[in-house]
Amino acid sequence: MLFGNESISEYTPTNVSIWMSMAFQAGLLNMGGFMACHRFVSHVTGFATFFGYEVNRADYKDAYGMLVVPLFFLIGCMLSAQLVDIRLKQHKRPKYYLSFGLIFLLVLGVLIAGLLGYFGTFGEPFFLLRDHVLLALLCLICGLQNATVTTVSKSVVRTTHLTGITTDLGIGLVRLINRKKLQEDMFKETRAIMMRTGIILFFFLGSLAGGYAFTHWHYGGFIIPALTSGSLFFLMYYFQVYRVRQQALKA
Structure with a gap:
């Protein structure tokens, strides 16, 4: 993934570390x-639920907002597809660094805007346009992240929600339990089980860390995803752009 090769090894230590960081x-x-x-x-599921809830309350303004916000998740997926998936299909070097760079800039923008008061009081009741803007930006970030990792892992890994990963984990565990009946080599399945368990664990750890950070720092808690996304961006940029240019100069 760091080098932008088309033949992506799904379970290299580097890739697994990136997936866990993103979870x-x-x-x-x-x-x-x-x-x-x-x-x-x-994840988009909750917005469909809130849409039905707001419609039944006859609060059509918030209901329409709940329809619009998840579209930004879709836009994020499309941006990632243009930068990564389409280029892979064309046998070109995928621009992972641009995808991660957009994530970093968006998270940094949310952090700065929150600290400057553009999103109002942290944790206030949800009803203003600025709340919809914040949700839209966060959905855009998650869409970019999820689509990028989905492409890199050949649709094996999802890092922004746990439903699919938990489903795959359950299937994998049953296969492992019945390995004697299946008479198959379980090495790949065991490795996949460990990877899925790790993603679930790191998502929970992120939630725990977020609970502490946002309770004590409010919008300042976004400094942590800004640091993680920034680190991944500079890592990608170094390997995909800077090092390639340096090697070209030496050639």
């Missing part, structure tokens, strides 16, 4: 969105 970050972002606006942001 940790997703847990943080989800907690931040929930504590700031009382809404989850890392």
